[in-house]
Amino acid sequence: MADWQIVAGSVTAPKGFRAAGITAGLKPSGAPDLALIVSDSEAIAAGVFTTSQVRAACVDYCQDLLESKTSARAILCNAGQANACTGEQGMQDAIASANSAAKALGLPEQSVLIASTGVIGQRIKIDALQSGIPQLVSGLSTEGGDRAAHAIVTTDLVTKSIALETQIGDRPVRIGGIAKGSGMIHPNMATMLAFVTCDAAVSPQLWQDMLRRATAKSFNQITVDGDTSTNDCLLALANGESRTPAITTAGPEADKLEAMLTEVCIHLAKSIARDGEGATCLIEIAVTGAMSDRAAGQIARAVAGSSLVKSAVFGRDPNWGRIAGAAGRAGTPFEQSELSISLGDFTLMQAGTPLPFDRAAASSYLKQQSERSSKAMSKLLLTSTEQGNDLVATDTQTPLRRQQIAAEALAHPVLITIGVGSGPGQGTAWGCDLSYDYVKINAEYTT
């Protein structure tokens, strides 16, 4: 099934992509804050955007652009200012940012997609951004993916990246991705962003459809605190530089590419959930037996989003009642006499009736999964309290080893398995526990 392998390089792993990340002075902390991803040739471009009624200028810009155009050459992303709730001036700043990058790259206008993350209500520091662009462009490199991953974070504790390789038509095809997001740790510090690159040749409609379906199984199935941001956006470029036959219709090649794209998105989504504010573990909810995949996914998300379930996991409490309660209120019908709940290997409820189980052992399971995952996470932490140091300079691990550790950090979720009947529907969601630190991070802001 998993017909691929992890490779190093994130968004620059696929052929024909270069990236860079620099400190342009947008963040007060002096941390990297400006990233650029460039395809050497015109790339098929697809996007998925926040459904919020309150949207940042960059979201409107990209949505409008991709309605009239199915390709792009680059993605420019700034951290520090979200450029949301900034009115007409915000849109002018967004356009100026995109045009500055296009000009420096020698590309026509409307070749560059843009994204912003940071404080809502603050305009991009446009002068600093424009001054930084020459350095950014001259720093572009086929090894620059990890620098870009670092330059898009805000208060994330770790960077999020992955690259996978498979064979299509006897040639290697790669998909790489980077993401950021950890809830809204700082005041107004919003945004989940993800950028995916691919060197397969694929038709625009197929690429957009694949991305939408992959999003439904990944980013749309994670929850940290239920708050959708003004800036959420996922952009994906496919440039065909692998020189594999173009994928233009459904079939085994398309399925293979979509499976790998989905895996990249799931890895990035899980990375975001694991780095949720104050989180001590990743929680995975797998639902089976529902009437449809959609219904199963909905139940999984409701459980993943339950503050009571999240608090119980933080307290290492195998509290099946809260899981049953959250499943029941998910808004999708099932017979409670068919409800079963397991936590790891412990069956807590079957046929709607609680079973006796070893509470101490089940509690230990919760503790152990958190410890295993945290051990790997500790090796990935950005290296200063302000997260302002350069990741690459202080990192003694190889990029590939780092990817493997990142996979390890996600390999020990608290697994909650829920059966709701004998239907064909199944779905998975991911979340994290709710700790004192969540409240601390979000409340302790001196006005």
Add this chain to the structure above:
Amino acid sequence: MADWQIVAGSVTAPKGFRAAGITAGLKPSGAPDLALIVSDSEAIAAGVFTTSQVRAACVDYCQDLLESKTSARAILCNAGQANACTGEQGMQDAIASANSAAKALGLPEQSVLIASTGVIGQRIKIDALQSGIPQLVSGLSTEGGDRAAHAIVTTDLVTKSIALETQIGDRPVRIGGIAKGSGMIHPNMATMLAFVTCDAAVSPQLWQDMLRRATAKSFNQITVDGDTSTNDCLLALANGESRTPAITTAGPEADKLEAMLTEVCIHLAKSIARDGEGATCLIEIAVTGAMSDRAAGQIARAVAGSSLVKSAVFGRDPNWGRIAGAAGRAGTPFEQSELSISLGDFTLMQAGTPLPFDRAAASSYLKQQSERSSKAMSKLLLTSTEQGNDLVATDTQTPLRRQQIAAEALAHPVLITIGVGSGPGQGTAWGCDLSYDYVKINAEYTT
């Protein structure tokens, strides 16, 4: 508009109702745990129940009963065991409880509605309950409303009750209510319950319709942690003992009664939100200018339920960005250029653009509202750490004064006003802040 006055006595304020609350030994703490409300004559009965797929036996029992019957004589409620996820035996226990009360009251079977609250997965201690019924029945009194209010709480810090009086056809008509609920403070300790009594004469369909609409504006507009319980239920009895002309069709009398019913439900709902686990204040979100009342209510609820907004209020942070973000993701369309947000008297955003405001003063407003409300709450706290002491015995206030203090505790919400356009729709929701104590209460359970 508010054509009524507060009177003492909660559910026994309306004519022809008696109530009692005793310690039957269902709770380990020795606190009151069994309540009974009885109408002297057959009363029109209406109910609103949890929409969860995982329901307690008592919910199924009452729903089935009220499908075949539009009247009842009594409501029996036990605290300590939720009787949810207890299978067929749970239903047998529920029937036995109802029948025992009916027998002791000399009533036919199916005259008594039942409700349970407490630990999910635990059956009612049926022997203790049945042994307690004679004492419960002999304790019935027209002053027993407050005792009943005390016997239905679980980990609530205060009881919730109200009674209002108005004139219909030149005669006084009263509606009284009691409620319990504070989130799921204890492990699996679920449930919002509310019981309303009324001495007006009203037709069954009208009473059910009124109750449904009142619920939509009250209990369905509060949120503590987003978790709907297995036992949520609101039961309302109207016995006609005021001897006012029967209200059988829409008209001024029906409107007056419904307005008072809605006010009773809103008071009880706000009381539950204010007593939300770990809460330090009540938050009221008022939305105007939406396309419909429904859309406005949805936006209000989304903001009230946002963990980020709740954390910010706890941190006394006038964080308009989080409010805008939550409003935007509520799932109802509006133009962000028409969004306005006020906090108390401070306008934070207008026409989609943030305004300069005095952050320190706005933060002080948050602090002050919490302090005012907490001062009143402190006078209402149940009087031992286990909340096991008898409320009435230790209470030096008169029941009416107590009602006035309870109203005072709700009179200083943190008020967030949101405009989303020029539509006719308006709606209000209530919630509470998210504090360290929420996590503490829900995580610190030794398995």
